[in-house]
Amino acid sequence: MEKEETLRIDNYCFVCGKENPKGLKAKFISSNGKAKAEMILYKEYQGYSGIIHGGIIAALLDEACAYAGISLGYYTVTAEIKIRYRKTLKVGEKIIIEAFAEQIKSKLIQAKAQIKDSKDTIIAEAEGKLIIKEKIEKS
Numbered sequence: 294m295e296k297e298e299t300l301r302i303d304n305y306c307f308v309c310g311k312e313n314p315k316g317l318k319a320k321f322i323s324s325n326g327k328a329k330a331e332m333i334l335y336k337e338y339q340g341y342s343g344i345i346h347g348g349i350i351a352a353l354l355d356e357a358c359a360y361a362g363i364s365l366g367y368y369t370v371t372a373e374i375k376i377r378y379r380k381t382l383k384v385g386e387k388i389i390i391e392a393f394a395e396q397i398k399s400k401l402i403q404a405k406a407q408i409k410d411s412k413d414t415i416i417a418e419a420e421g422k423l424i425i426k427e428k429i430e431k432s
């Protein structure tokens with residue numbers, strides 16, 4: 294049988310990688326199934342003029358779900374993610390990204406994430422299904 298590929302971390306993640314010059318460089322903090330980051334997105338990430346691209350918003354929500362899973366001690370891949378875009382996100386607005394995850398079945402983690410603006414208005418929310426690939430070894 295083919296050996297399963299392991300997930301490698303090389304700090305080039307498009308959303309959070311410190312070494313990726315073209316990435317978003319989001320800084321997540323996470324613990325006990327929760328993850329959080331704050332950031333501002335600029336014009337480089339727009340679709341229509343002045344409005345942040347929905348794909349970028351999706352990537353941030355997905356990443357938040359992954360970090361919530363990491364905080365439970367697992368590296369996962371996203372099997373499914375459903376996104377509801379509630380308001381447009383304007384270029385240059387401060388946002389807060391939060392996620393919560395719990396292990397539902399042996400390999401399945403279900404997560405919810407949202408992006409809010411500084412007035413606490415929900416810009417977008419997501420429900421993700423993550424499949425556990427590896428347990429994180431504590432060093």
Ligand SMILES: CCCCC/C=C\C/C=C\C/C=C\C/C=C\CCCC(=O)SCCNC(=O)CCNC(=O)[C@H](O)C(C)(C)COP(=O)(O)OP(=O)(O)OC[C@H]1O[C@@H](n2cnc3c(N)ncnc32)[C@H](O)[C@@H]1OP(=O)(O)O
Nearest residue numbers: 302306355356359363364370371372373398400401422424
């Ligand atoms: C605490 C210290 C923390 C330190 C942290 C430090 C640093 C962190 C650093 C870096 C972290 C970096 C960033 C995070 C990185 C990235 C985040 C982005 C995430 C992604 O960007 S990731 C890429 C996109 N993503 C994919 O590339 C997936 C491609 N795809 C597949 O790889 C397969 O399609 C797979 C594996 C999904 C399914 O594989 P498969 O079909 O062969 O299924 P399999 O048999 O393995 O299923 C096993 C069990 O999952 C259940 N299951 C499967 N699918 C389901 C579904 N949709 N709903 C409900 N359950 C489902 C089955 O029902 C079964 O359940 P059961 O075992 O109970 O029967």
